[in-house]
Amino acid sequence: MNELDERYVTVEEAIVDAFFILSSEKEFEKITVSDVVKKSGVVRSTFYNHYENVPALLSAAEDKTIEDIFQLMESFHPKDDHQLCKSYFLAICNYTKENKFLASVLHSPRGDSFLEKAMMMFHKYVATVSQGNAMNINKQQFSYLIAATIGATLGVLHKWTAEACETPAEEIADILTTIFLNGVLPFMEN
Structure with missing residues (x-):
């Protein structure tokens, strides 16, 4: 550069x-x-x-936030390892707590369009990741299971930020880890 x-x-x-x-x-x-x-x-x-204007900047800020989250995801490879999952979800929780923009956008009228943009980018990510998928499920099932993980994660983060992140991040990470390990991962291994 x-x-x-x-x-x-x-x-x-x-x-x-x-x-x-x-x-x-x-x-x-x-x-x-x-x-x-x-x-x-x-x-x-x-x-x-x-x-061009502030709305264009807002869109760029959303893109940067989504990219930051995807960079965290890049280092995560789902295994039945509670500590690995908790570390990943704790990183997401800490990012959310530190990034006031993310909390703001989740609770704004733009929240739906932000989530739609995140899901579009996420599906591109899933398509790339699932090409090397060694699990015994098809790509479409894998995509839906990952979408379920993201939906559950965003729902929990939305509730947590609405409550001003009063619950410690470690507890939220434990909840998200439980959801993933008990609710999504078993279907990925079938």
Whole structure:
């Protein structure tokens, strides 16, 4: 990556990070370009070099959040190992707790479109992962079982964030681990 590319990525990260901060301070619809440039320290023209408007930035922030979650998933390979599963789900819980944007989007009117976008990306991921699937189920069944895992995980995270993450992340990770190991993994092994 050359110096210009690095600067472009750095500026883009500053803009998205500023948006993440702003999203914990006010509703998405009330965030303006002026807010973002002030918080990020970039000039207005630089903002427009990267994003057409705030809705385009919101979409990019959603994409970054989904990519972060998928990076966590990349290191997870389902085995009947309670500690491995708990570590994975604890990482997801900690990411959710630290990323106020994710909690905000889950509870906003955009929540449905965010989940739809996440599921579309997830199906691409499942298609790639299931090509090397050594389990004794077909790709469609595998895709549905993974979708069930994601749906259950998102449902639990939605409830947890609605309750201001009062329950310790370790307890939520235990719940998610139990759901996966007892509710989904046995079907994958059939």
